[in-house]
Amino acid sequence: MARPSVTGGIPPAPLPPGGRWMAFAPVRTAVGGSNAPGAAAPQGGMENTRVMDRTTPTAGIMERVFNFSPGPAVLPLEVLERARDEMLSLPGVGISVLEVSHRSPPFDRILEETLNDLRMLLGIGEDYEVVLVQGGASLQFSMVPMNLLRGQPGPADYLVTGTWGHTGAKEARREGRVHVAWDGEATNYDHLPTAGELKLSPDAAYLHVTSNETIQGVQWKHDPVFGTAPLVCDCSSDFLSRPIDVAEYGLIYACAQKNAGIAGVTVVIIRKDLLERSRDDLPTMLDYRTHVKNGSRANTPPVFAVYVLGLVCQWIKNRMGGLDGMARHNAAKAKTLYDVLDGSGGFYHGHAQSDCRSDMNVTFRLRDEAMDKEFVKGATARGLVDLKGHRSVGGIRASIYNAMPVEGLAKLRDYMIEFQKSHGG
Helix, strand or coil: CCCCCECCCECCCCCCCCCCCECCCCEECCCCCCCCCCCCCCHHHCCCCCEECCCCCCCCECCCCEECCCCCCCCCHHHHHHHHHCCCCCCCCCCCCCCCCCCCHHHHHHHHHHHHHHHHHHCCCCCEEEEEECCHHHHHHHHHHHHHCCCCCCCEEEEECCHHHHHHHHHHCCCCCEEEEEECHHHCCCCCCCHHHCCCCCCCCEEEEECEECCCCEECCCCCCCCCCCEEEECCCCCCCCCCCHHHCCEEEEECCCCCCCCCCEEEEEEHHHHHHCCCCCCHHHCHHHHHHCCCCCCCCCHHHHHHHHHHHHHHHHHCCHHHHHHHHHHHHHHHHHHHHHCCCCCCEECCCHHHECCCEEEEECCCHHHHHHHHHHHHHCCEECCECCCCCCCEEEECCCCCCHHHHHHHHHHHHHHHHHCCC
């Protein structure tokens, strides 16, 4: 049986003997040998214990499904395979990346290459620092105002375009004054504002935006540059999915587990002059200067998460044609589903308005909740998993991040067409 190929036309690795991919989860008898009838039971109540034997493939077969989870999300198959192959021993090192010291030369190289690739892919200038921290975007909801709002005379402006923008503004209020320059709550965040709709503060400490709202499925199609205050952007759910003009931003932050890797590491890109706002009364680990000064190693970093981030950067650079190629690929994938929505005659009702529909999270509803549940159940049976929408929006959400294979989109598209026909649509 053929496996799903890696996006971008990367040829899959050769199949193992027997022509199928197998999970390594065999069992052997527990301590003391046989569990056959009449054999003495092992000591310590272990007679029913099943212990992993990592040397022999199991007879059980595990096929990969298409994972539409909003995060942690699908990873490039090539990245998974390389991580698997290097798990026991990094080439030339002799120990696993899970064991390597964050102060060792092997990790020095991993970190340096990852940061260099991020700078190259995004075109980050020398007037910016790039640090890798922990705590996800949720911690950045606090760190941003602690470093950029504390002690400033003006408020922080927030464009609230969805759930995560709302959450960020809520956390910022714990630190100082927040002015909501626009809020799309009245229409359940189904569109983005025009420049004329914004009520910006003349003395804003910064303007915070969310580039892509995963729950509502709305996305800025351009760098959302408004006013003169430093632009701060939560790029968590479309980071490394397309080019952006970093020079337009004061600070960018993004957790990795959607497009750029696995949970545990967060990328922060900050213009150097903004570091001067950080005050000495900040807790040490919540001060951006701490992470810059210590080269992302003020404490033990998530070594494996950094390693995977580096592999994803290499995949984008070497296999996908950089961010320009990645953007074309993602737009084509999204079009596959939006064409079905637009051609369904209202059977599928998209949540986001057409001019701001996300290339990352396709959100839509069917006639009622019962039909939504039937759709999700049928999809799961076909190996299309985690399509249930967020409770605040309902319906269906297909998260089609960088690594979602085109085969997954084709299979979901075909199922949507089949489902509509079978229900008289």
